[in-house]
Structures are given as C-alpha cells and as structure tokens.
Amino acid sequence: MTGSGGIWRDFARRLLRNRLAAAGGLVILFFFLVAAFPALFTSRNPDRIDVSVILQPPSAAHPLGTDDLGRDVLARVVYGARVSMKVGFVAVGIATAIGLVIGLLSGFYGGRVDAVLMRFVDIMLCFPTFFLILSVIAFLSPSIVNIMAVIGLTGWMGVARLVRAETLSLKERDFVAAARAQGAGTARIVFRHILPNALAPVLVSATLGVAGAILTESALSFLGIGVQPPTPSWGNILTIGKNYIEFAWWLSLFPGLAILFTVLGYNLLGEGIRDAADPRLSGR
C-alpha cells in the first residue's frame, strides 16, 4: 500500500497549495472549534433572558448586541454553530450512504435493477426538493432530528447518479477484470476495487452537500419550520431579526455572516478537493 500512500500525499499537497481551499478548510476548522468548545468563545449563557437589556445594539458587554428577550446574540450565534455543524454532517451522511448503496447497486448490476433504480431517481428529482422537505415536515413535526433525516432522505439522488456513473466506467477497467480473474468475489470487487476509486467525486459532492444542507436548515429554521426556539440556530435568530428589521440590524447581520462564512468554507474546500483529486480540471 506504499503506492496509495503516495497518491494521498500528492492529493494533500495539491489541496494545501490551493490557497482558497486551505482558507475554506481553516474557516470550517474554526467553526468546528466554536461548536465543540463554545465556552471558549463566550462566557454567557445563550438562553439567559434579561429584560433589562432588550434589543441593545452591539456594546462592550454584548459584542453582537442582544435580542428581543435580552439574550446575548454572540452567545446564541456561538451555540447556533452546533446545530449547523450537526445538521450538515448527519444529513449529508444519510444522503451519501443512500446514494452510495443505490449507485453501486445500479452501476454494478445494471440491467433491470439499474432501470428500476434510475427511474426512481428520476421520479424523486421531479419533486422540487424544498417542496418535498416542507411536505414531509408538515406530516412530522419540526425538530433537529426530523430536519436532518428529511434533508438526508431528499438529497441522495445526485450522489446515486454520480456513483452509478463511476461504477459503470470502473467495472469495465482492466484492474477489475484482473481482480475477477484472480477469483475475487463480488463483495471484494465492489468494496476493494470499485468503491475506493469512486470516492473522490463522492467526497467532493459530500463537501458541497454539507454547504447545501446548512443553507436548507437555516432557511427552514428562518421560516419557523426548522430548529425550534429556544434552541438557538442561525436561521431562527434571523427570524427575530426580520421581526425587528426596522430597528435592530445586528440581529439580521451577524447570524447571516456566520452562515455565509461556513457555507463559503465548505464550497471552497469542496472545489479544492475536486481540483486536487483531478488536476486536469483545475481552473474550470
């Protein structure tokens, strides 16, 4: 496996040399730290209501101001990072797992299995994703767990198509034929030879997918059908921002910046991984 170590070292070197991707990675790392150790970034309790400081603009005591219940906005933004990171990862984990299974089955077995699964993908893609998510949530109830599940269950179709296409081309390659000639079973061919070679595009789509999932969660929470107060999420702080749009700009500005930077970080990293995995595509 020394050869494959070299490939990964090359990959990491190309990725780090890409300044934008590295910057994206740093931003994500920063928000990970915020989510993991919120106490390092704020000493205040995000849920503490203080009616004496309602809707205060940013000040030394409250660097990002306070909301309509006198809660500290910095603390709420800091703790809100947990929701975004969690939703992003779990939702994309679900979507990627489903997409991998369906894509591998479809690409490897082909024929009728492929036809049925791909028609199912086509049908799912007919529903506007946001409509589908809202409909399912109307049947369940809005909670973090449901949001993660629904975003994941409605977001796997792209991965499935991607993995299918990779599998179709990989299974015809000589090294797969060689493995088969040596007597490798189906499982070994799929998991040992096909899957590892299909991982790069999946990693790209998962990284970009986290960005999309964070955006979707924030929009749902903003509309009041996502993460419910008092749990702070960037989206539901913005809902309060809209209610006080005429006199409390800080409620609208800061949570949005947090979303923008996090999502930008994932998008830059995702593009960077794409370029590093396939240098021929760089700059496209």
Next chain:
Amino acid sequence: MLRFIVRRLLLTIPLLVGISLISFLMIHLAPGGPISIATDLNPRATADARARLEKYYGLDRPLHVQYARWLERMATLDFGDSFSPDGRPVAQKIRERIPITLTINVLSMGLILLVAIPIGIYSAVHRGSLFDRASTVFVFTGFSIPTFWLALLLMILFGVKLGWLPISGIGSLDYQSLGLAGKIADRARHLLLPVLLAGFSGLAGMSRYMRSNMLEVIRQDYIASARAKGLPERKVVYRHAMRNAVLPVITILGLSVPDLLGGSVIFETIFAIPGMGQLFYQGVMSRDYPLIMGILTIGAFLTLLGNLLADVGYALADPRIRQG
C-alpha cells in the same frame, strides 16, 4: 422532430405515474393514514370535514381501487377541498396564486440569462483576468449566501434606511386608483427585489456553467481551424464558439425550475407576495394536507414540464439531438 417530441412525451408517462404513486403513498404512509393526520393534528377539521375526507379518499375501498381513484383525480387536477375555514377547492386556490409565482420566476430566468451568459463568456475568454477573478468571487459568494438573508439586508438598505422600495406585497394601498402607467410602475417597484433575489443564486450557477462550457468549446479543433484560416478573434469567439457554448444553457434553465419553485416559498413569505409559494407555506403551517399535496403535485408537474420544454428546445436548436 415530431417523432422526437412524441418519444419524449411517452417517456414522461412513467414519471407521471411515479409522481402520483409517491404522493399517494406519502399521504397513506403518514402515521394513522390520511384521516387521522387530518383530524388529530388539525383542530379545525370538523366531523363534516372528516366525512368529506373519507369520501374523497374512498377509504372503504381496497388500496388499488383507492389509487386508481387518486390517479383519476390527479389527471383532472382535483385535489379536494382545503382544510382552511373557507373550505374552497385546492385547485381553485392554486389557480388564483400561480400567475404571480410564474411571473416572478420567468422574469428572474430572463435576468439570469441576460446577466450570466455575458459574464460567463467574458470570464472564459479573458481567463485569469481581474474580471474573471472578480466574477469567481461573485460566483462563490452567490453559491454560499443564504438568499433569505440577502433579502433581509436589501430590505434594511432599500426599504428601511433609504426608503426607496416597498418591502412587502405586490401593490401599494392606492394601487386601484393609479393609472395604467402608475400601476405598472408600482408593480415593478414591488417586484424588483423579489425578482433580483429569486435569480441571484441561479445567476451564480449559470455564469459558472457558461464559463466552463466556453472554456471547453474554445479548446475544440474547429475553433483552432477558424483561427488558422485568419478569422478575427472577435468573430471566432462570438460567432463560432459562443453558439455551441450557449446551447446547453437551455437544458440548465429547464433543470432550474424546481429550485426556483422552492425558492418562491422563501421569497413570497419574506416579501408577503400572494403567490403559490406563500400559499404552500401557509398550508404547511396550518397542516392543510389537501393543499400541501396539491401544490407538491403541481410543483412536480411544472418540473416535468420544464424538463420537457428544455429537451424540445434543445432538439429544435441542435439537429444532432433530434436525430440521435
């Protein structure tokens, strides 16, 4: 061409069946079935509504009969009556709301085309230039910015601080008393921000797509031969390369229908625009299931129609497709 259209239409039939099957299953797999979700979770659903629902779904029949009836209703766009106090037919409610939603989406598609194609082409032709790098930054920001947040910021700037634009509704209070020109100007002022925002993220995607298409086309042999025979660069780029680079945009435009529709839920809610997106949001908030399923189905039909039009448009523009 006719053969192509017929074949393409036949391909949509299994998709239509699939759409109806999924929406049918969705309402039946919901905990407790369609009646209990409607009555347990919705305090406004009366015994009368319950009886109407039983009849609507034909729950006393076997499942396949129920599905056949459901399919029949879908085919005639009969989505039942809304749970809301007025209890009007869902189809009628959607019909009232859909024109404004389609207007905004068509306008923003136009905006996307007008702005994204020149940006993409210019970036590709002047690859690595300051403009190209600036547009790359714009594209990444466009992908990453939550558009509802951008909407809030623009509302604060243009609505609250500067007072230039209205921030809610589609007409001023005195709309009815205005003359024709006044009405058009008033409507335009109300729709400006929603249209801009609805097109914003599509704009980023489309200009990126246009750029990479153009880069791809410029590398082709026929471009090299156009240059080799001494054509001016301007002609090579705008006559020979651009035509082929623009073609796939038709497909992307068709594929962007579901995203635009999904976005309309957000914009119409923020800007208080009485369209289908706002109706959907209200339906979700009040758990008005016939309304939700109706709009979900219409959304799927519109997506299918978008794909169909894109394919036919592409075939019209590119003979290789319709013969292939």
